[in-house]
Amino acid sequence: DAGVTQSPTHLIKTRGQHVTLRCSPISGHKSVSWYQQVLGQGPQFIFQYYEKEERGRGNFPDRFSARQFPNYSSELNVNALLLGDSALYLCASSLDSYNEQFFGPGTRLTVL
């Protein structure tokens, strides 16, 4: 069975640009969560979606937004990129918003 997939694997952007990251959950999973992992630190929670509705939001500015589609895949959007947005962005899926979360390989974003 396929695990969580994310695209692209790597991305290089410049300050001020916009980026869209994509995630496909494990088949049958209805909840997707997004985390940001800065080098040398643990992942920080950004959003959780369940059945296309936002269930939770972490302490991130409004430049960060996300959505979930009817097929349960998800997009994370970041506007007006800053150097500090450079990180590994991880997507995790779970059966619903309560169950254990399984992570994808991540998208490595570099902002120059």
Place this chain on the structure above:
Amino acid sequence: GEDVEQSLFLSVREGDSSVINCTYTDSSSTYLYWYKQEPGAGLQLLTYIFSNMDMKQDQRLTVLLNKKDKHLSLRIADTQTGDSAIYFCAEKTDSWGKLQFGAGTQVVVTP
């Protein structure tokens, strides 16, 4: 508070047991998790424990939970070179799924 703390580094010889420690601050934690991250990869769920349990064993892995001291540990028996990675503990405190992670413990296994 929402701090999860871990020691940063552990060196262990191949064949020995590894013990990775974690402390958390939120007494309302419901589940506690251990994840493994290899270089350049995502997080792999190793095991988890419900907050009303004291111990959970899964093959080479043993999780101990001391709820009074808010202390969680992961013991890896017969540590192998493939166990070299960063290990994260995480707690779930909300009724939904937000995970709060520690900074990770880098485990280096030497021959």
